[in-house]
Amino acid sequence: MSFKKSILCIGAGYVGGPTMAMIAYKCPQYKVTVVDISSSRIDAWNSDNLPIYEPGLYEIVKTVRGKNLFFNVDIEEEIIKADTIFVSVNTPTKTFGTGAGMAADLQYWEKTARKIRECATSNKIIIEKSTLPVKTALAMERILTSQNSSIRFDVLSNPEFLAEGTAIKDLEFPDRVLIGSRETPEGISARDELVQIYLNWVPKQKIITSNIWSSELSKLVSNAFLAQRISSINSISALCEKTEADITEVSKAVGMDMRIGSKFLNASIGFGGSCFKKDILNLVYLCEQYGLSEVASYWHGVVKINEYQKERFVLNMLKYMFNTLAGKKISLLGFSFKADTGDIRESPAIFIAKRLAEEKVELVISDPKALQNAKNELCNLDITVSFIEDPYEACINSDAIAVMTEWSVYRALDYEKIYKDMAKPAFIFDGRNILDHKKLFEIGFNVFPIGKPSMSHL
Ligand code: NAD
Ligand code: UGA
Numbered sequence: 012m013s014f015k016k017s018i019l020c021i022g023a024g025y026v027g028g029p030t031m032a033m034i035a036y037k038c039p040q041y042k043v044t045v046v047d048i049s050s051s052r053i054d055a056w057n058s059d060n061l062p063i064y065e066p067g068l069y070e071i072v073k074t075v076r077g078k079n080l081f082f083n084v085d086i087e088e089e090i091i092k093a094d095t096i097f098v099s100v101n102t103p104t105k106t107f108g109t110g111a112g113m114a115a116d117l118q119y120w121e122k123t124a125r126k127i128r129e130c131a132t133s134n135k136i137i138i139e140k141s142t143l144p145v146k147t148a149l150a151m152e153r154i155l156t157s158q159n160s161s162i163r164f165d166v167l168s169n170p171e172f173l174a175e176g177t178a179i180k181d182l183e184f185p186d187r188v189l190i191g192s193r194e195t196p197e198g199i200s201a202r203d204e205l206v207q208i209y210l211n212w213v214p215k216q217k218i219i220t221s222n223i224w225s226s227e228l229s230k231l232v233s234n235a236f237l238a239q240r241i242s243s244i245n246s247i248s249a250l251c252e253k254t255e256a257d258i259t260e261v262s263k264a265v266g267m268d269m270r271i272g273s274k275f276l277n278a279s280i281g282f283g284g285s286c287f288k289k290d291i292l293n294l295v296y297l298c299e300q301y302g303l304s305e306v307a308s309y310w311h312g313v314v315k316i317n318e319y320q321k322e323r324f325v326l327n328m329l330k331y332m333f334n335t336l337a338g339k340k341i342s343l344l345g346f347s348f349k350a351d352t353g354d355i356r357e358s359p360a361i362f363i364a365k366r367l368a369e370e371k372v373e374l375v376i377s378d379p380k381a382l383q384n385a386k387n388e389l390c391n392l393d394i395t396v397s398f399i400e401d402p403y404e405a406c407i408n409s410d411a412i413a414v415m416t417e418w419s420v421y422r423a424l425d426y427e428k429i430y431k432d433m434a435k436p437a438f439i440f441d442g443r444n445i446l447d448h449k450k451l452f453e454i455g456f457n458v459f460p461i462g463k464p465s466m467s468h469l
Pocket of ligand 1: 021022023026027047100101123142143171172174285286
């Protein structure tokens, strides 16, 4: 069968896999191929056990895989065949050298650019899907054109705004699709080609275009604004705990102002995920590089409050459990950074588990989808840690339960049964404010939510 277009995506991760699956699903006239340097990841994409858990993803992959969606490791060959190349490799925080702990590590990105230049034998549109520091497209263009060949590369920025757990819905019905290009005739023509791809399912008014630097920066700023809301409400949760105000009531009252809006105002143990922290630190680093130290320190505050919130949670556990946790059995309900994903990258549960280990507790970790990842993360702790999927079993003989992730299954548990099997006094620390606190108190628990008055029998 001949296809109208050959689309390639380099990087088969949380973004590359679902994004390309959606393009293939919505555009049967295009051939979509996803490549990666990790052969085990590609094998998993070709199996019934996909490398990531995302509601609705498997059904879509199953429908189009082998028809117009393909996964393989033949990077060189696929670069030659493609006319449009998305790059969605990882861009983690640098861990070494200048900018360590702050700047984006662009080594994977740059290797990809060099590989494209080395293999391409015809003109290509190159699309930045990864989240990158503003001005990265310039570096990309320089690498691609450094061999003075006659091949033309047009670099576009098309940041991805999907959230894990809702990726399929976000891809199918995006709030907006942003495409940044050079404002030259060639740049605009490349941009129009990408617009045509999205027009297969995204309404025209939701596809916005901009200059390439605005597009790159908008992605960092979107994540910074979202994280800022969480840090704002979390900072106020600390004040609520001192004043008997209730953070849920405050969030509701504040969020009903249409100018503010109600989303992303749920107080929690802090935001996690692979991107918020890394993208804000990247923004902070960029501001510092441009000599904007006040702007840098403003945004750095968002990350600092997040660290404070996680530490505060552990200190509250310590305080309310008589200032000693040593030898106590603590069950963490949830380990993923949010519900409906098995991803634990930057999950606040990691920090909390490691801090509790310093206090010499015995840990039990429970999660419906992230247990294997949790095992890999915590394998070097020098305390007893067990990994038990069944939440009832996970709480037997525990001194305390701490809710880490807002999985809906935890809302519906039989807490009377759980209470009976626990050590007494039984504590529950609801790090997501998802449980019925009054009912738990009536059962006999000592209840400690986030940003609300605690309810204790002691
Ligand atoms: P990921 O780590 O899940 O996937 C990246 C993949 O790229 C890996 O499978 C890795 O093996 C592959 N890779 C690295 N170097 C390669 C190379 N030279 N050639 C081929 N493959 C290579 O990362 P992710 O979560 O998909 O994120 C990718 C980018 O998208 C990041 O910049 C991230 O900030 C951004 N982003 C992520 C999300 C999200 O929800 N995870 C959402 C929006 C944007
Ligand atoms: C986030 C953004 O929402 C996406 O738009 C963006 O594309 C993505 O980052 C990215 O660039 O990687 P994601 O991290 O997958 O998506 O998930 P979110 O729903 O944003 O949640 C992030 C964290 O904030 C989670 O730990 C979540 O539990 C926490 N959160 C969220 C709160 O603590 N309170 C809230 O009110 C909302």
